[in-house]
Amino acid sequence: MLYSLYEAGYYAATPMRLAALAAREFWSSPLNPAAETEMARRLYAGSDLFANLTRRYGKPDWKLDSVEINGKAVRVRAQTEWSTAWCKLTHFSRDMADLRRAGKTALEPAVLIVAPLSGHYATLLRGTVEAFLQDHEVFITEWTNARDVPMLEGRFDFHDYIDHIREALRHLGPRPHVVAVCQPGPPVLAAASLMAEDGEECRPASMTFMGSPIDARLSPTVTNKLAEDRPFAWFESNMIKNVPPPYLGFGRRVYPGFVQLASFMSMNLEKHQEAHRNYLSHLMDGDGDSADKHLEFYDEYLSVLDLTEEFYLQTIDVVFQRYLLPKGELMHDGRRVRPERITDIGLMTVEGENDDISGIGQTQAAHRLCLSLPIEMKEDYIQPHVGHYGVFNGRRFRDEIYPRVRGFIRRMEDGVHARKPARKSNVTRLRTAP
Incomplete structure (x- = not known):
């Protein structure tokens, strides 16, 4: 049930995520005369953060050409x-x-x-x-x-x-x-x-x-x-979930990656919260290099798989x-x-x-x-x-x-x-x- 609720939450947030993406593009567009204002940077930063927090993180590329x-x-x-x-x-x-x-x-x-x-x-x-x-x-x-x-x-x-x-x-x-x-x-x-x-x-x-x-x-x-x-019975009862459709492994019992990710992040929750606050601040200040480093790390860290x-x-x-x-x-x-x-x-x-x-x-x-x-x-x-x-x-x-x-x-x-x-x-x- 938890896996299905997790998937339902992702799909339920899709309209808001699409709206955030549209807002991000609007307030960062070079055709927008207000793009360089403080208000625009704040709206862009908030939209970008929301879109990244609610999007799906798939398997990253190696990027080793x-x-x-x-x-x-x-x-x-x-x-x-x-x-x-x-x-x-x-x-x-x-x-x-x-x-x-x-x-x-x-x-x-x-x-x-x-x-x-x-x-x-x-x-x-x-x-x-x-x-x-x-x-x-x-x-x-x-x-x-x-x-x-x-x-x-x-x-x-x-x-x-x-x-x-x-x-x-x-x-x-x-x-x-x-x-x-x-x-x-x-x-x-x-x-x-x-x-x-x-x-x-x-x-x-x-x-x-x-x-x-x-x-x-x-x-x-x-x-x-x-x-x-x-x-041992606690892990079997609380950590194992059934894969929902439409995944190919529908019905397989797994330890979901998002459960393990939640455990990892809870160990250093304040550190992750501070990192996202700094990311928001970097975007509002126009510090693209620092924001890119944050994204590079979390694109990898938030990409998880099931066992x-x-x-x-x-x-x-x-x-x-x-x-x-x-x-x-x-x-x-x-x-x-x-x-x-x-x-x-x-x-x-x-x-x-x-x-x-x-x-x-x-x-x-x-x-x-x-x-x-x-x-x-x-x-x-x-x-x-x-x-x-x-x-x-x-x-x-x-x-x-x-x-x-x-x-x-x-x-x-x-x-x-x-x-x-x-x-x-x-x-x-x-x-x-x-």
Whole structure:
């Protein structure tokens, strides 16, 4: 019922939104002699704000037609390498002639960036992709909005997610590198563990976890505490809704993106309110640059997708309530997932000092689980002065985090065919779970 009410509210606001759009065009038209008056700017700003607050935010475009490498513009083309009803593997193919002009002559490592399936589209990682394109062949998982998948396609759960990661890695060829941003940490580690145990040729050469809840018992945040304090049945009863028509997934039970967005925004409500007040002020003052930055951020932030009921509830259960992976109790297709079987996959963890989604120690826990890895194949980094999103985007990511990840991948790439037995140890500074 809630999903239907949400849709009804959107359509009910359509006449007012169209009126606001008409008013915005009228008061900003160069043909309007009053367009430069204070009253006109106020009316334009108010109409624009209302239109943006009530419009539909679809999947954003990547807007990555080119990237600058060594001072040269290199054309980029996004193309689908493999897909299912639930995921599309996108390759950001760089123009070879442009690469040669930029001084890139050697074949560069393939990197699979596993985007989170937690409410936002993969385009939230645009800055992450742009950074990795400097030195790698970049692939990314683009997850499908569950409301757009017909019921005939069946279920998609936590274990299907693991299988999709394994299949994506196989499409990259022998020994690719994988980067998991936030939510994918546990299933990516599970996939790597299974591939390592099976001795698969396409198992990763390295895995990098960024702000991931590998062990959510450590340094619990508000998000963790919510999952712990509520019984499992509460999430099933209050967070799951039926997709209404006319969507292709009509009848599918999902965790709606707008519900998750409301939860995100409520955590920093005053900050979002202040941002919109500033936006209104910028429009009235004619500060187009600041207003454009606001729109650029919220066009991405307000674009959300639905998760299937089974994937969402299993994630709550497996990752945030029973902690099956760090406790050594996660089963997949009748097999126990054993990170200790990983012996030749490099491991890097990255955390943010001020992360309020995945607290410090949750990602580091991967080192404790990968007991058989030599210390030379492990690296841990905590970035000062950044929150959750700063771990994979923004200036500090580009200038401080990415160079470290790039260096780690290079070391693992160089040693993938000539690795010698080394002393085994765990990374220090790890917190111990209760």
